[in-house]
Amino acid sequence: MDLPTVISLTESELDLDALLAQITLPTTGASAIFTGMVRGQTSSNNAHETIYLEYEAFQPMAETKMRQVAEEIRKKWPSIEGIAIVQRIGRLYPGTPTTLIACTSAHRNTGVFEATRYGIDRLKEIVPVWKKETGLQGEEWVEGHYHPKPGE
């Protein structure tokens, strides 16, 4: 049976139940789901309020890199059954889910938590998506830190 991989860059609201259903097989007994949302209030260093975030992507490359993240997960954790990697783009307000990474497997102790964690970490390293933050002081691009190696 082909293992389901869902890759999506979308302007639509994320439907967590529908995405989970797409990566659930008859043999699936566990899933780890990570979702990130727009944080309205940041209290750690540089405390501030966020009115909204505007996400943009280099779409064709972003989809290729999301697929690459899924392949990397499958190589590292062969027991993973389904993988969903979704990034929402456009203007998003506090409390709104912006991304979803979910992995499924037969049991919870076969790497499903680690695989999901790896998925969000890699998305934040290599998938060409950027966000501009609008707050009370105006707007500013949020800068990442990771410089991928050639071909990474």
Place this chain on the structure above:
Amino acid sequence: MHKVKILFFATLRDYVGLKSVELEIPFGMTVIGVTEKLIETYPGLDKVKDMMMAAINREYAAETEVIPEGAEIAFFPPVSGG
């Protein structure tokens, strides 16, 4: 000389004021060469050159990589999705 397509994203697009531009470059020019040529044309980029990453035909490229004929070169800052 050959023609390449340059794309700009996020803060780099703001500095250049354009989403994309076509450029005539000599054969054998590297990513660094293109970057320097762009800074000449769009001096605003000089301030952000340290954060300029390049993808050639949608794959991360080294600064020393030679630009293939008819390439699409995307310039952008470190990614910040999620």
